[in-house]
Amino acid sequence: xxxxxxxxxxxxxxxxxxxxxxxxxxxxxxxxxxxxxxxxxxxxxxxxxxxxxxxxxxxxxxxxxxxxxxxxxxxxxxxxxxxxxxxxxxxxxxxxxxxxxxxxxxxxxxxxxxxxxxxxxxxxxxxxxxxxxxxxxxxxxxxxxxxxxxxxxxxxxxxxxxxxxxxxxxxxxxxxxxxxxxxxxxxxxxxxxxxxxxxxxxxxxxxxxxxxxxxxxxxxxxxxxxxxxxxxxxxxxxxxxxxxxxxxxxxxxxxxxxxxxxxxxxxxxxxxxxxxxxxxxxxxxxxxxxxxxxxxxxxxxxxxxxxxxxxxxxxxxxxxxxxxxxxxxxxxxxxxxxxxxxxxxxxxxxxxxxxxxxxxxxxxxxxxxxxxxxxxxxxxxxxxxxxxxxxxxxxxxxxxxxxxxxxxxxxxxxxxxx
Ligand code: SF4
Numbered sequence: 223x224x225x226x227x228x229x230x231x232x233x234x235x236x237x238x239x240x241x242x243x244x245x246x247x248x249x250x251x252x253x254x255x256x257x258x259x260x261x262x263x264x265x266x267x268x269x270x271x272x273x274x275x276x277x278x279x280x281x282x283x284x285x286x287x288x289x290x291x292x293x294x295x296x297x298x299x300x301x302x303x304x305x306x307x308x309x310x311x312x313x314x315x316x317x318x319x320x321x322x323x324x325x326x327x328x329x330x331x332x333x334x335x336x337x338x339x340x341x342x343x344x345x346x347x348x349x350x351x352x353x354x355x356x357x358x359x360x361x362x363x364x365x366x367x368x369x370x371x372x373x374x375x376x377x378x379x380x381x382x383x384x385x386x387x388x389x390x391x392x393x394x395x396x397x398x399x400x401x402x403x404x405x406x407x408x409x410x411x412x413x414x415x416x417x418x419x420x421x422x423x424x425x426x427x428x429x430x431x432x433x434x435x436x437x438x439x440x441x442x443x444x445x446x447x448x449x450x451x452x453x454x455x456x457x458x459x460x461x462x463x464x465x466x467x468x469x470x471x472x473x474x475x476x477x478x479x480x481x482x483x484x485x486x487x488x489x490x491x492x493x494x495x496x497x498x499x500x501x502x503x504x505x506x507x508x509x510x511x512x513x514x515x516x517x518x519x520x521x522x523x524x525x526x527x528x529x530x531x532x533x534x535x536x537x538x539x540x541x542x543x544x545x546x547x548x549x550x551x552x553x554x555x556x557x558x559x560x561x562x563x564x565x566x567x568x569x570x571x572x573x574x575x576x577x578x579x580x581x582x583x584x585x586x587x588x589x590x591x592x593x594x595x596x597x598x599x600x601x602x603x604x605x606x607x608x609x610x611x612x613x614x615x616x617x618x619x620x621x622x623x624x625x626x627x628x629x630x631x632x633x634x635x636x637x638x639x640x
Contacts, residue, residue, distance in 0.1 A: 227252065228269030232276065240631055251344050263343045263359060266309035270301060287314050287362050289369045293422045295379025296365060312361040316368065317354035317380035322391045322406035324349065334372060341368035353390040354380040385423035386416040391433040392440040400513065401435035402453030402526040403554050408563065409433045415564045419571070426578035429571060436522065437508045443534065444613050448584040449567055450531040450545045457523035458503040465519035470497040482515050527553045530563065532570060533585025543585040544614065546593065550607035573599045
């Protein structure tokens with residue numbers, strides 16, 4: 223006999239329109255999953271969600287749920303309307319740390335999915351805002367079973383609460399020609415060193431590490447992490463003049479002038495009469511614009527390293543803060559190099575743990591006590607290359623995006639009908 227479904231007229235509306243809907247995903251589990259328990263849990267979840275939409279109230283409340291030896295990593299969710307929707311009465315989320323740059327084997331993903339179908343609702347998010355894999359929806363009892371099982375084959379919980387949070391790194395050198403450092407090596411060393419601080423929340427507030435391989439900063443580390451490691455170079459960028467000429471021949475001089483040279487924020491580019499390009503490397507601020515427009519012709523230089531920025535964070539209290547350059551350039555090649563950034567991170571976290579107020583991010587503390595005092599506290603000398611606000615706006619102009627999306631959908635339907 224078919225399962226009885228809660229009616230979901232309001233949620234059904236969210237399936238209209240061109241974008242994929244989370245409602246369809248949950249319905250798929252409700253309708254098609256071979257395991258009756260998973261079908262029922264997801265049916266119950268949809269019922270509660272519809273009820274929330276009808277009454278304009280959220281019915282999840284928190285609590286305390288953890289696995290043995292850990293103080294964080296689980297977001298407890300108990301339903302206040304559990305009598306009406308009993309199968310999702312307890313619906314906790316486990317945050318599990320991703321691999322650096324989110325590389326997985328399909329075999330490993332299947333294993334994780336199998337474990338979650340055994341102990342949870344089958345619902346997963348790759349990845350949540352925090353960077354973790356979010357395993358959404360299980361009971362208090364099954365939380366421990368699921369954790370034990372995945373921990374056995376190598377996975378660990380991420381951070382939640384006032385602690386060192388799950389770190390993130392960009393896709394990196396394995397797939398990106400702009401990469402200037404070994405992002406994953408830095409990520410791994412930082413995470414391994416601070417494992418205790420991830421699992422036992424004892425800091426004033428959250429502390430995040432993010433690693434990006436170049437100033438394009440695909441991890442948004444400058445604005446979303448307290449400790450940002452960003453790859454860069456300090457010699458001259460590499461220019462392939464033949465590729466520049468080919469690009470000029472294809473696009474025309476005016477296009478290059480309008481879209482590349484005049485958009486350089488420091489006017490460091492000159493398109494010469496013979497269609498070659500001169501770069502005033504001394505004035506280039508590594509904004510990456512020209513390299514992104516002409517990726518065949520322009521590449522980062524050979525003398526690569528990283529810049530370390532401290533204090534980025536989003537909104538709340540004093541508003542968005544972009545990281546401040548505290549280490550303008552540092553080679554990251556030898557074991558000692560890696561050790562030295564780990565030591566620096568320890569120094570910063572210790573200083574902030576002692577001096578930060580409750581619920582105060584590291585960047586907010588720096589604002590309050592002053593950058594000079596902070597630098598003195600972590601024993602770093604002031605350097606004129608420390609830029610306090612290397613980037614200022616965290617917003618992206620989105621005009622024209624809908625039109626581009628329309629074009630994409632048209633192309634997809636043309637392909638499908640071809
Ligand atoms: Fe100018 Fe940016 Fe290119 Fe440097 S990277 S030359 S600042 S556009």
